[in-house]
Amino acid sequence: MKLRVIEVAANLMVKNDALAAKLRERFAQSGTLVVNMLSSPGSGKTTLVEKTLTHLARAYSVAALVGDQATANDAERLARSGAPVRQITTGSECRLDASMIGKALTGWQPERLDVLFIENVGNLICPAEYDLGEDLRVVLLAVTEGEDKPLKYPLAFNTAHLALITKIDIADAVGYDRAGALRSIEAVHPGMPHLDISARTGAGMDAWFAHLEQRIKAKSLVGAR
Amino acid sequence: MHEVTVALSLLEGVETFARAQGIERVTRVNVRIGALSGIVRDALLFSWDVASAETLAAGSELSVEEIALTVYCERCESERAPVPGSGLLCPACGLPAPRIVSGREMHLVSLEVPE
Numbered sequence: 001m002k003l004r005v006i007e008v009a010a011n012l013m014v015k016n017d018a019l020a021a022k023l024r025e026r027f028a029q030s031g032t033l034v035v036n037m038l039s040s041p042g043s044g045k046t047t048l049v050e051k052t053l054t055h056l057a058r059a060y061s062v063a064a065l066v067g068d069q070a071t072a073n074d075a076e077r078l079a080r081s082g083a084p085v086r087q088i089t090t091g092s093e094c095r096l097d098a099s100m101i102g103k104a105l106t107g108w109q110p111e112r113l114d115v116l117f118i119e120n121v122g123n124l125i126c127p128a129e130y131d132l133g134e135d136l137r138v139v140l141l142a143v144t145e146g147e148d149k150p151l152k153y154p155l156a157f158n159t160a161h162l163a164l165i166t167k168i169d170i171a172d173a174v175g176y177d178r179a180g181a182l183r184s185i186e187a188v189h190p191g192m193p194h195l196d197i198s199a200r201t202g203a204g205m206d207a208w209f210a211h212l213e214q215r216i217k218a219k220s221l222v223g224a225r
Numbered sequence: 226m227h228e229v230t231v232a233l234s235l236l237e238g239v240e241t242f243a244r245a246q247g248i249e250r251v252t253r254v255n256v257r258i259g260a261l262s263g264i265v266r267d268a269l270l271f272s273w274d275v276a277s278a279e280t281l282a283a284g285s286e287l288s289v290e291e292i293a294l295t296v297y298c299e300r301c302e303s304e305r306a307p308v309p310g311s312g313l314l315c316p317a318c319g320l321p322a323p324r325i326v327s328g329r330e331m332h333l334v335s336l337e338v339p340e
Binding site for chain 2: 007015155158
């Protein structure tokens with residue numbers, strides 16, 4: 001059998017990127033700030049999002065999508081904030097993609113939202129590859145994790161806009177090496193802003209809320225134009 | 226970790242291209258996968274065999290070219306391959322070089338088909 005080779009040159013991410021661009025356009029028109037939260041499992045993401053939704057809901061229209069491989073526990077916890085929450089059960093998928101976001105928004109009126117939080121599946125590898133149409137990609141690093149996490153998962157930290165050092169209230173107890181963690185972040189994303197926070201004690205949360213409110217206002221002005 | 230999905234989107238790409246070109250059978254699929262893509266080669270090969278069964282690419286060989294991570298160092302004004310585990314540091318001058326040049330690829334490069 002004679003064989004020949006035919007060039008295709010197709011990027012497999014094109015479909016996701018195109019869907020993400022559509023989402024981004026839709027949220028630009030509505031002036032909705034979209035925040036994609038990335039982290040390892042157990043970094044305190046759900047607690048942080050719950051507290052953040054509760055705080056922002058006082059002044060803004062907020063909602064959340066939460067990706068989870070199996071259970072609805074995280075969605076139930078987030079719903080305690082009073083904000084509308086939708087669960088995306090990903091099954092074997094280790095990340096959310098733009099088509100999942102599009103489907104989860106069906107029948108909703110996200111156009112009325114000031115902020116949409118997307119709590120990604122706990123994983124620092126796969127979610128980093130998938131654009132969800134977000135404005136703000138936030139990566140979490142708990143003080144209980146290794147300070148070298150950014151070096152192990154460079155793409156997640158390289159593509160994020162903001163790093164949150166979480167569980168800062170127990171930093172001393174677990175021997176957190178602050179200088180080492182910041183050095184790791186600088187090695188993959190020099191100059192990326194970072195905040196030390198504790199969702200449990202509230203430490204640093206005001207700075208996080210202020211950062212978000214600044215972004216919400218900037219985005220809503222763009223949408224109103 | 227998402228090899229099954231990658232195999233399925235790869236199959237979709239192969240089928241779409243083959244249909245448009247009137248190709249009835251594919252014997253080999255050449256792909257390029259970057260080191261940062263989080264794809265495990267063996268898992269992708271296994272997923273491909275399952276995904277492509279009973280399609281025009283059934284029994285085809287998936288040939289994976291793994292692309293190493295390289296970054297552009299502004300100080301050295303050149304492309305460098307960071308030492309694995311060092312993040313995105315330039316191995317020559319030691320400064321962070323956050324501009325990724327290669328390593329994020331997930332490309333369907335070419336198909337081998339019977340004449």
